[in-house]
Amino acid sequence: xxxxxxxxxxxxxxxxxxxxxxxxxxxxxxxxxxxxxxxxxxxxxxxxxxxxxxxxxxxxxxxxxxxxxxxxxxxxxxxxxxxxxxxxxxxxxxxxxxxxxxxxxxxxxxxxxxxxxxxxxxxxxxxxxxxxxxxxxxxxxxxxxxxxxxxxxxxxxxxxxxxxxxxxxxxxxxxxxxxxxxxxxxxxxxxxxxxxxxxxxxxxxxxxxxxxxxxxxxxxxxxxxxxxxxxxxxxxxxxxxxxxxxxxxxxxxxxxxxxxxxxxxxxxxxxxxxxxxxxxxxxxxxxxxxxxxxxxxxxxxxxxxxxxxxxxxxxxxxxxxxxxxxxxxxxxxxxxxxxxxxxxxxxxxxxxxxxxxxxxxxxxxxxxxxxxxxxxxxxxxxxxxxxxxxxxxxxxxxxxxxxxxxxxxxx
Amino acid sequence: xxxxxxxxxxxxxxxxxxxxxxxxxxxxxxxxxxxxxxxxxxxxxxxxxxxxxxxxxxxxxxxxxxxxxxxxxxxxxxxxxxxxxxxxxxxxxxxxxxxxxxxxxxxxxxxxxxxxxxxxxxxxxxxxxxxxxxxxxxxxxxxxxxxxxxxxxxxxxxxxxxxxxxxxxxxxxxxxxxxxxxxxxxxxxxxxxxxxxxxxxxxxxxxxxxxxxxxxxxxxxxxxxxxxxxxxxxxxxxxxxxxxxxxxxxxxxxxxxxxxxxxxxxxxxxxxxxxxxxxxxxxxxxxxxxxxxxxxxxxxxxxxxxxxxxxxxxxxxxxxxxxxxxxxxxxxxxxxxxxxxxxxxxxxxxxxxxxxxxxxxxxxxxxxxxxxxxxxxxxxxxxxxxxxxxxxxxxxxxxxxxxxxxxxxxxxxxxxxxxxxxxxxxxxxxxxxxxxxxxxx
Numbered sequence: 001x002x003x004x005x006x007x008x009x010x011x012x013x014x015x016x017x018x019x020x021x022x023x024x025x026x027x028x029x030x031x032x033x034x035x036x037x038x039x040x041x042x043x044x045x046x047x048x049x050x051x052x053x054x055x056x057x058x059x060x061x062x063x064x065x066x067x068x069x070x071x072x073x074x075x076x077x078x079x080x081x082x083x084x085x086x087x088x089x090x091x092x093x094x095x096x097x098x099x100x101x102x103x104x105x106x107x108x109x110x111x112x113x114x115x116x117x118x119x120x121x122x123x124x125x126x127x128x129x130x131x132x133x134x135x136x137x138x139x140x141x142x143x144x145x146x147x148x149x150x151x152x153x154x155x156x157x158x159x160x161x162x163x164x165x166x167x168x169x170x171x172x173x174x175x176x177x178x179x180x181x182x183x184x185x186x187x188x189x190x191x192x193x194x195x196x197x198x199x200x201x202x203x204x205x206x207x208x209x210x211x212x213x214x215x216x217x218x219x220x221x222x223x224x225x226x227x228x229x230x231x232x233x234x235x236x237x238x239x240x241x242x243x244x245x246x247x248x249x250x251x252x253x254x255x256x257x258x259x260x261x262x263x264x265x266x267x268x269x270x271x272x273x274x275x276x277x278x279x280x281x282x283x284x285x286x287x288x289x290x291x292x293x294x295x296x297x298x299x300x301x302x303x304x305x306x307x308x309x310x311x312x313x314x315x316x317x318x319x320x321x322x323x324x325x326x327x328x329x330x331x332x333x334x335x336x337x338x339x340x341x342x343x344x345x346x347x348x349x350x351x352x353x354x355x356x357x358x359x360x361x362x363x364x365x366x367x368x369x370x371x372x373x374x375x376x377x378x379x380x381x382x383x384x385x386x387x388x389x390x391x392x393x394x395x396x397x398x399x400x401x402x403x404x405x406x407x408x409x410x411x
Numbered sequence: 412x413x414x415x416x417x418x419x420x421x422x423x424x425x426x427x428x429x430x431x432x433x434x435x436x437x438x439x440x441x442x443x444x445x446x447x448x449x450x451x452x453x454x455x456x457x458x459x460x461x462x463x464x465x466x467x468x469x470x471x472x473x474x475x476x477x478x479x480x481x482x483x484x485x486x487x488x489x490x491x492x493x494x495x496x497x498x499x500x501x502x503x504x505x506x507x508x509x510x511x512x513x514x515x516x517x518x519x520x521x522x523x524x525x526x527x528x529x530x531x532x533x534x535x536x537x538x539x540x541x542x543x544x545x546x547x548x549x550x551x552x553x554x555x556x557x558x559x560x561x562x563x564x565x566x567x568x569x570x571x572x573x574x575x576x577x578x579x580x581x582x583x584x585x586x587x588x589x590x591x592x593x594x595x596x597x598x599x600x601x602x603x604x605x606x607x608x609x610x611x612x613x614x615x616x617x618x619x620x621x622x623x624x625x626x627x628x629x630x631x632x633x634x635x636x637x638x639x640x641x642x643x644x645x646x647x648x649x650x651x652x653x654x655x656x657x658x659x660x661x662x663x664x665x666x667x668x669x670x671x672x673x674x675x676x677x678x679x680x681x682x683x684x685x686x687x688x689x690x691x692x693x694x695x696x697x698x699x700x701x702x703x704x705x706x707x708x709x710x711x712x713x714x715x716x717x718x719x720x721x722x723x724x725x726x727x728x729x730x731x732x733x734x735x736x737x738x739x740x741x742x743x744x745x746x747x748x749x750x751x752x753x754x755x756x757x758x759x760x761x762x763x764x765x766x767x768x769x770x771x772x773x774x775x776x777x778x779x780x781x782x783x784x785x786x787x788x789x790x791x792x793x794x795x796x797x798x799x800x801x802x803x804x805x806x807x808x809x810x811x812x813x814x815x816x817x818x819x820x821x822x823x824x825x826x827x828x829x830x831x832x833x834x835x836x837x838x839x840x841x842x843x844x845x846x847x848x849x850x851x852x
Contacts, residue, residue, distance in 0.1 A: 139706065295740060303833040332705050335705070
C-alpha cells in the first residue's frame with residue numbers, strides 16, 4: 001500500500017503525467033464518439049430532401065448527419081456501428097401535442113396543460129411544466145417520434161406557451177430545443193369559460209383584440225412595461241413568435257385570420273376541422289395549418305371533420321403539418337405516425353403524409369435548419385421500420401436521436 | 412304529364428328492384444375470407460333471400476340459372492364485422508339512483524336514426540352489441556342489433572331469437588367507474604362492489620326458488636320484479652353477462668363471481684389481460700378487447716397493451732375485438748386486427764376476432780360471423796387486405812341488402828366525414844366505458 005502511494009506521488013510529480021491524462025481523455029473521447037458513429041442502412045431511405053434512395057445509407061457522427069447517399073456512393077468506415085432497416089425516415093415530428101405537460105395517469109397531479117383560473121395567460125411557460133421522463137414521451141419515441149411541439153392545451157382563450165423538445169433527455173434543459181415556440185390560443189366553443197368571460201365567440205375576439213391593442217401600445221412606449229405578460233406579448237407584436245390558434249369551425253378560422261391581419265401578427269392555424277370548407281380563404285391568408293389528428297372524434301365544433309381535410313388543404317398549396325392533438329381521456333395521446341397513416345390513405349398520399357410529420361412540420365415550426373430531413377449537418381434523428389411505416393402491421397424497429405440509439409424495441 | 416311519367420317510371424324501377432331481390436346474387440372471382448375455412452383465392456359467394464346459399468371456388472361452383480352475377484375480381488370479401496361492445500345510437504342506460512339496475516333496457520333508449528349507426532355501416536360493422544355505460548355495477552340490459560338500412564324505429568334493427576324475443580345480454584362492471592367517494596347506495600371500494608353484486612344474485616336465487624315453488628300457482632307467485640326477472644335469466648344462462656373490467660385483480664373478481672353464481676360471462680376491455688391470460692383461458696371466459704393508441708388515461712388502464720390479443724391467443728382464450736364507440740371510431744374498427752397483429756397475434760385469429768369470436772360471445776354463431784351456406788348474408792367487400800391502412804371498405808351488406816356503398820356520395824361522407832356526416836346526437840355523445848374514474852355516465 002505504502003509503496004503504491006509513493007509510486008503514485010512520483011507519478012504526479014513527473015512530466016509524463018499530463019500526457020497520460022491526455023491519453024486517457026483521448027481514449028475516453030474515442031469511446032464516446034465511437035458510440036455515436038453509426039451507419040444506418042436502409043433498403044429505402046426517405047430523406048425528405050428529394051426522392052427516396054434505394055439501398056441508402058445515413059452516416060452519423062458526433063450527433064449530426066455526416067453523409068447520406070446510396071451504399072455505392074457512401075463508404076461506411078470500418079469502426080462505425082451498422083444498423084440495418086427496411087425503411088429509414090427522418091425522426092418524426094409531432095407538430096402539436098400536450099405530452100410532457102399532460103401525463104398518462106390522467107390524474108389532477110399530472111395534468112398541467114390548463115390552468116383554469118383565468119382565460120388569458122400567455123405568460124405561462126411550458127418549460128416550467130415539462131416532464132421529460134413522462135411515460136408518454138417514451139411511448140411515442142418508440143414509434144419513431146423524435147421531436148414534439150408541446151405545451152399548454154387548447155381550452156382557454158390563451159392557455160400559455162408552447163415549446164419544442166426532443167423526445168430524449170433526462171430533464172427539460174436536455175430535451176428542449178425551442179423554449180418558447182408559440183402561444184396557445186383557442187377560439188370557438190372550447191374557449192368559453194365557466195362563470196367568467198369569454199362566454200361567446202364575439203367576446204373571445206373582443207378580448208383577444210384588447211390584449212393585442214394593449215401589447216401594441218406597450219411595445220410602442222419608450223419604456224415599455226416589463227411584467228411577464230407584457231414581455232411575451234411584445235414578442236408577438238414584434239412577429240418574433242406566432243400565436244397557435246386552435247380554430248375548428250369556419251367562423252373561428254375566419255376570426256383567427258381577420259385578427260392576425262388586423263394586427264399584422266404571425267399565426268399558425270391549428271385543428272381547422274372546417275378547413276376543407278374554406279380552402280381558398282386559408283390559402284389567401286398565407287398562414288400554415290397544423291391539421292387535427294386524422295382520427296379525432298367528430299362532434300361539436302368538429303362536426304364537419306373529414307379524413308380528407310389535410311389532403312384538400314395540401315392540394316391547394318397550403319403548408320400542412322399533422323398532429324396527435326389533445327386528448328382528455330383515452331387514448332391519452334395519439335401516435336402521429338398513425339394519424340399520418342390515415343391521412344396518407346385518404347388522399348394525402350405516402351409522400352405528402354410523411355412530409356407532414358417531418359420536413360413540412362419542421363418548416364412550420366421554424367426548425368427545418370436542424371431537423372425534418374436526412375441531410376448532411378442536421379441533427380442525427382432517424383426512425384427505422386421493417387416495412388411501409390404507415391401500415392398497421394409494420395414495426396418501428398429503432399429510433400435515433402442526436403446520434404444516439406434511444407429505442408430498439410420492436411413496436 | 413311530366414309528373415305522371417315519373418310516377419310510372421319510378422313504379423317500374425321499384426318493380427325491377429323488387430324483382431332483382433328475388434334473384435340470387437353471385438359475387439364472382441373475389442378473394443374470399445370465409446373465417447370458417449381457408450382463404451379462397453378465386454372464390455364465389457352466392458346469396459339469396461338474405462341468406463348465403465353457396466361459398467366456394469369460382470372454377471368449381473356452378474352458378475344457378477338467372478343468377479345476378481357481379482364481377483368482384485381483385486376484391487376481398489369477408490363476413491360483416493361484429494362489434495361486441497359499442498355505444499352507437501346515443502343511448503343511456505341506468506340513472507344515478509342506484510348501482511345495480513338490471514331492469515333497465517337499452518332498447519328503450521337507442522336512437523335508430525343516429526348518424527353513428529351509418530358510420531358503423533361504413534366501417535363494415537353489420538352486427539353490434541349496444542351497451543349501457545359503466546358507471547354502475549350493473550347499468551342494464553344490452554341489445555344485439557343488425558345494422559340494417561333506413562331504420563325508422565328500433566324494432567327495425569332487432570335480432571329475434573327462435574321464440575321471437577329480441578336478443579341481448581346484460582352489462583356489469585367493476586373497478587373504478589362504479590365507485591363513488593360520496594358513498595350512498597354506490598360502493599366506495601372494490602370489496603363493497605363485489606358484495607353488492609353477490610347480494611343481488613342471492614336475492615335473485617331466492618326469487619327464482621319462490622317462482623319455481625309456486626309451480627304456476629298465481630296466488631303463490633312473488634310480486635313481479637323486473638330486476639329479479641333479468642337476473643334470473645342470467646342465473647339460468649339465458650342472458651350473457653358482458654363484464655366491463657380492466658385491472659388484473661378486477662378480472663379475477665369477475666371470474667370468481669361468474670363461478671360462484673354459475674353465470675355466463677364475456678370479459679369486456681380486459682386491459683390487463685396479458686397479466687392473467689392463463690387464468691382467463693382456464694376459466695374458459697371469452698375476452699372482448701380494445702386497441703388503444705397509448706397506455707393510461709385512467710389509473711386502471713395504465714398497462715393496457717396491444718399485446719393482449721397475442722397473450723390471450725397463446726393461452727388458448729377466445730378473443731374478440733370491440734370499438735367501445737365513441738372511444739374508438741367504428742369506421743376504422745378493422746385497424747384493431749392490424750394493431751393486434753403488430754403485437755404478434757396471428758392473422759387468422761385476429762380476423763376471427765373481428766367476426767366469429769364476437770358472434771360466439773353474443774350467441775349468434777349459428778347465424779353470423781362466417782361465410783357459410785345458411786348463414787345471414789352479412790358481408791363486406793374490400794379493395795384489398797383487411798388489415799392494410801390503404802384498404803377501403805367499398806360495400807357493406809346486411810341480410811342480402813347493400814347498406815353502404817362508398818361509390819354513393821350519400822354514403823361516402825359517412826366513411827370519410829365532412830359536412831352532414833355528424834348529427835346532433837353525436838355532439839352530445841357520452842364517452843361511456845373506458846374513461847371517467849367514478850363518472851356518472
